[in-house]
Amino acid sequence: MKILHTADSHIGAELPVRARLPGPRRGDDFIAAFHRVLQTARDQAVDLVIHAGDLFDSPRPSRSAIMAAVLPLRDLAGDGIPVLIVPGNHERCAIPESPFLCHPNIHIAADPMTRLFHCGGTRVAVSAIPCLHHAGQARFEEQLAAASCSSVAADVRMLAVHQAFDSAVCGSADYRFPRKDPDVILRGQVPPEFVYVAAGHVHRHQKLRPADRLTPQIVYSG
Numbered sequence: 568m569k570i571l572h573t574a575d576s577h578i579g580a581e582l583p584v585r586a587r588l589p590g591p592r593r594g595d596d597f598i599a600a601f602h603r604v605l606q607t608a609r610d611q612a613v614d615l616v617i618h619a620g621d622l623f624d625s626p627r628p629s630r631s632a633i634m635a636a637v638l639p640l641r642d643l644a645g646d647g648i649p650v651l652i653v654p655g656n657h658e659r660c661a662i663p664e665s666p667f668l669c670h671p672n673i674h675i676a677a678d679p680m681t682r683l684f685h686c687g688g689t690r691v692a693v694s695a696i697p698c699l700h701h702a703g704q705a706r707f708e709e710q711l712a713a714a715s716c717s718s719v720a721a722d723v724r725m726l727a728v729h730q731a732f733d734s735a736v737c738g739s740a741d742y743r744f745p746r747k748d749p750d751v752i753l754r755g756q757v758p759p760e761f762v763y764v765a766a767g768h769v770h771r772h773q774k775l776r777p778a779d780r781l782t783p784q785i786v787y788s789g
Contacts (some may be wrong), residue, residue: 568686569613572788574729574767576601577657579632580624584653598635605639608648614686619767619788620655620729628663637667646671649684652676654697655729655767665672676727679714684723694723695762698729698768703750711758724760728752729767732748733783744769755767757783 578601582594608616622636640650649672654660662668662675674682676695682731684691694714699706707730716724732754733746744751757764764785772789776782 568615568689568691569611569614569667569714570617570691570725570765571604571608571611571613571685572617572619572765572786573604574619574788575621575655575770576604576618576636577621577624577626578636579597582629582632582639593777602638602639605643608643609640609646610632612705613648615684615691615693616643616650617693617725617727617765618650618652619765620653621657622655623658623663624659625657626659626663633663634667637665640673641667641670644670645706648672649674651682651693651695651727653727653729653767656698656700658698660700679710681714681716681719683719689723690721691723691767692716692719693725693727695727699750699752701750703730704752704756705749707752707756716758716760724763725763725765726761726783727755727765731768731774732766735769735787736773737771754785757785759783 581592614661644650651674653676658770676697679696681692682695695714717741730752731753733744735744759782760781764783768786771789773787775785
């Protein structure tokens with residue numbers, strides 16, 4: 568099976584309607600990079616695309632930003648490639664409504680949920696939780712339970728989230744998210760039945776594991 572995992576596209580960033588300062592901006596670069604990622608999904612004939620949060624840079628993106636993001640997603644869905652989207656913190660934990668996202672192959676985790684996908688003959692259950700913006704560590708297990716992870720029979724289980732996990736690294740100073748931060752999810756909180764965690768929020772590509780075991784693999788796509 569082939570699954571494409573991406574995150575933090577921030578469509579609409581660097582494209583202000585009324586720029587405060589003159590000069591070049593990279594908003595078009597962000598959109599072009601997003602389109603290249605989705606073209607890769609088509610070129611590689613993937614079975615599923617997971618976008619792990621911050622598809623948009625703002626909870627109220629401009630119409631042009633919405634169209635730049637949703638039209639290629641709609642095209643993928645129309646070609647038979649399912650898309651799962653997790654709302655991120657920049658979107659205030661909710662994806663803006665658009666009629667173009669109303670498609671049976673587009674799944675938006677407005678609430679904790681689990682969806683079953685058939686990927687290369689394998690039943691893949693993907694549980695997804697929208698960004699927990701406040702006290703995420705304390706609420707994480709409750710939200711997992713709300714996703715009804717075990718209610719779907721599957722061969723493989725994955726988790727899609729937009730959160731910071733402890734020991735994740737970001738920034739030029741290699742800052743590591745501490746366990747004591749109430750918004751940081753502990754790696755050990757992720758149940759071992761998940762083989763892969765498609766994570767967003769931290770922009771540096773990296774792979775983590777719980778400190779006391781080998782599974783799951785917690786991956787930030789970068």
